[in-house]
Amino acid sequence: MTFKKHGLILFLLVLLSACGDSTVNTLQTDEPIIIKFPHVVAPGTPNGQTASRFEQLVEARFPGRVDVEVYPSGQLMTDDDSLEALAFGEIQMIAVSLSKFDRLTRAFQIFDLPFLFSNIAAVEHFQASDEGKSLLTALVDSGFLGLAFWHNGMKHFGAHIPLRLPNDAEGLRFRIMESDVLQAQMESIGGNPQKMAYGEVYQALQTGAIDAQENTWSNIYSSKFHEVQPYFMLSNHGYVGYFVAVNEQFWKSLPNDIRFGLEEIMVEVTEWGNARSIAMNDDSKEKLLATGRSEIVILTDQELEQWRMAVQPVWEQFSDEIGADLIEAAQISSN
Numbered sequence: 001m002t003f004k005k006h007g008l009i010l011f012l013l014v015l016l017s018a019c020g021d022s023t024v025n026t027l028q029t030d031e032p033i034i035i036k037f038p039h040v041v042a043p044g045t046p047n048g049q050t051a052s053r054f055e056q057l058v059e060a061r062f063p064g065r066v067d068v069e070v071y072p073s074g075q076l077m078t079d080d081d082s083l084e085a086l087a088f089g090e091i092q093m094i095a096v097s098l099s100k101f102d103r104l105t106r107a108f109q110i111f112d113l114p115f116l117f118s119n120i121a122a123v124e125h126f127q128a129s130d131e132g133k134s135l136l137t138a139l140v141d142s143g144f145l146g147l148a149f150w151h152n153g154m155k156h157f158g159a160h161i162p163l164r165l166p167n168d169a170e171g172l173r174f175r176i177m178e179s180d181v182l183q184a185q186m187e188s189i190g191g192n193p194q195k196m197a198y199g200e201v202y203q204a205l206q207t208g209a210i211d212a213q214e215n216t217w218s219n220i221y222s223s224k225f226h227e228v229q230p231y232f233m234l235s236n237h238g239y240v241g242y243f244v245a246v247n248e249q250f251w252k253s254l255p256n257d258i259r260f261g262l263e264e265i266m267v268e269v270t271e272w273g274n275a276r277s278i279a280m281n282d283d284s285k286e287k288l289l290a291t292g293r294s295e296i297v298i299l300t301d302q303e304l305e306q307w308r309m310a311v312q313p314v315w316e317q318f319s320d321e322i323g324a325d326l327i328e329a330a331q332i333s334s335n
């Protein structure tokens with residue numbers, strides 16, 4: 001999506017947040033309150049399973065009063081379109097990758113810094129800190145109310161050749177999410193980054209339009225990237241997680257008992273999903289290996305250290321935008 005469209009979203013968000021409750025469902029009828037909740041990944045992934053659990057628990061607690069409609073696998077719209085739809089009140093909830101917001105806020109760029117977080121526990125520790133929790137309100141001025149962070153997992157590279165050292169990536173066309181930090185990450189190792197919607201990646205790999213990509217095992221396996229990519233590198237070089245948000249005007253218009261109940265359920269499913277995300281990704285990795293279609297290349301500590309050194313300049317490049325204090329807080333979480 002061009003900056004023009006993002007600029008339009010930003011303008012619309014400001015306009016809508018100023019126009020009060022005109023985007024809100026009329027909640028005084030006997031009709032159930034509809035919560036449309038699209039996402040782009042498969043139902044079996046951490047995001048997919050946690051969204052489904054939210055749907056089940058809400059409808060069990062508020063039968064006939066609240067109807068949660070989860071639309072997985074990009075059935076309803078792409079992540080980019082869901083940001084605009086949330087602003088208009090066409091949908092009521094999203095769980096979009098933190099890497100896809102940097103046209104609306106630069107606040108989430110920290111989650112894209114390569115090798116900043118050593119594992120999910122480090123991310124979890126940072127997100128639970130005062131600095132991390134403050135990021136949930138990063139988009140309030142745009143009418144998005146952050147409810148939670150959901151984990152997917154750590155990212156790994158995949159390519160048509162084994163990538164043992166940064167030089168192996170020279171000139172390769174890497175699909176990335178729409179993130180300037182990820183663009184800088186790939187450029188720092190001589191790659192040619194291609195911003196692309198998640199749903200287009202399989203065909204781009206199959207046709208040779210791109211040579212490589214990065215994602216979590218659950219996304220790689222559920223999207224069958226192993227069918228069109230012979231090598232994966234156990235790099236753990238980055239994090240995929242989600243900003244779970246609602247249209248603030250919609251949320252404020254809910255009856256108090258429903259809003260409080262939804263907040264309680266959100267806490268419960270967030271704990272449930274985040275506690276299972278590592279196992280879900282490990283399961284996907286084992287299933288990928290069992291297909292025999294791809295090889296997972298284990299990098300030595302020395303090889304990984306060369307990747308870390310090659311992408312280190314990206315931290316400095318974005319330090320002013322992200323804030324050195326936030327980066328320091330994240331590094332402390334990783335120790």
Ligand code: LMR
Pocket residue numbers: 040041047096097152177197198215219240
């Ligand atoms: C991607 O676009 O690769 C990810 O955002 C997919 C996901 O996990 O939402």
